[in-house]
Amino acid sequence: xxxxxxxxxxxxxxxxxxAAAAAAGQPMPWPVLVVGALICAGAALAPDLDHKAATISRxxxxxxxxxxxxxxKLSYAVYQATKMSGDKRRxxxxxxxxxTWLWAVLIGGGAxxxxxxxxxxxxxxxxxxxxxxxxxxxxxRAARVSSDVLVWLLGATSxxxxxxxxxxxxxxxxxxxxxxGQEYLWLGxxxxxxxxxxxxxxxxTVSGCPILWPIPVGRKRWYPVGPPKALRFRAGxxxxxxxxxxxxMLLGGVGGAAALNFI
Numbered sequence: 238x239x240x241x242x243x244x245x246x247x248x249x250x251x252x253x254x255x256a257a258a259a260a261a262g263q264p265m266p267w268p269v270l271v272v273g274a275l276i277c278a279g280a281a282l283a284p285d286l287d288h289k290a291a292t293i294s295r296x297x298x299x300x301x302x303x304x305x306x307x308x309x310k311l312s313y314a315v316y317q318a319t320k321m322s323g324d325k326r327r328x329x330x331x332x333x334x335x336x337t338w339l340w341a342v343l344i345g346g347g348a349x350x351x352x353x354x355x356x357x358x359x360x361x362x363x364x365x366x367x368x369x370x371x372x373x374x375x376x377x378r379a380a381r382v383s384s385d386v387l388v389w390l391l392g393a394t395s396x397x398x399x400x401x402x403x404x405x406x407x408x409x410x411x412x413x414x415x416x417x418g419q420e421y422l423w424l425g426x427x428x429x430x431x432x433x434x435x436x437x438x439x440x441x442t443v444s445g446c447p448i449l450w451p452i453p454v455g456r457k458r459w460y461p462v463g464p465p466k467a468l469r470f471r472a473g474x475x476x477x478x479x480x481x482x483x484x485x486m487l488l489g490g491v492g493g494a495a496a497l498n499f500i
Contacts, residue, residue, distance in 0.1 A: 246481075270496050275280075280430070283431065285335070319451060341432035346425055350425075364400055397479060441464065442472050443471055449462060
C-alpha cells in the first residue's frame, strides 16, 4: 500500500486498541490515545525504510535517504544469507527484513527500552521521529507542498507539548505499566502495532509480504503471506484509495469514540 493508507490504518488500529482496552477495564487516558494513534500512524510508514522511493525516505532529508540505502543493502544481505531453495531471486531488499514480525518486535522493544532508560530526551526523540512521519503520512498533500523544515518544526513542537502533557499525573506516562521506573514502557506498543499493520496491508497487495520470517513455509523462508490472488490489489489502485482509506477513517472514528466512552 501507499504511505497515506498505511498511516491511516496505523492510526485506526491504535484507536481500535483503545476501544478494546476500555472494554477490558483498562481505559487509556486521552493523551495516550492521541499520542499512541500518532505514533502508530508514523510507525506504519517505518517498514519502508528498505525502499528508497518511499515516503519515509523523504521525511528527514539526506539522513533518511542515506538510512534507506543502508537498510536496503542490509535487508538484501539478510535475504541472500537466509533464503531457501523456493525463494525467488531478488536484486534489492524491499519487502524483506523490515516487513517481518521479528523486525516489528525488535524495533518496538528497542523503543520501549530507550524510553525507560534514556529518560525525557529519548521520549522526545521517539515522539519527534514518529510525529514527523505521521504528518508525512496523514497530511501527505500539505507535507509535500511545505518545506521539510516546517514539518520538522511541527514535529518538534508537537513532541515537546505532548511529552509535557503525558508527564502530568494521571495523563498516561505510566499507563498499563505502573511500577516505578516503568514510565513510557508502553511507547513500544504502537510502534510494534504500526509495523505489523503495515505488513498486513502489504500482504493484501499482489506481491504479498513475508511477515512470518524467519519461520519457513515449505521450501520458502520468505513466504509472501497474503489472501488468494483474486482478492489482492495493486498499491495505489482504486481499491486502496476509494475503499480501504474511507474504511480506515470510519473504523478509526468508531474506535476513538468507543475508547473515550462516547458510544
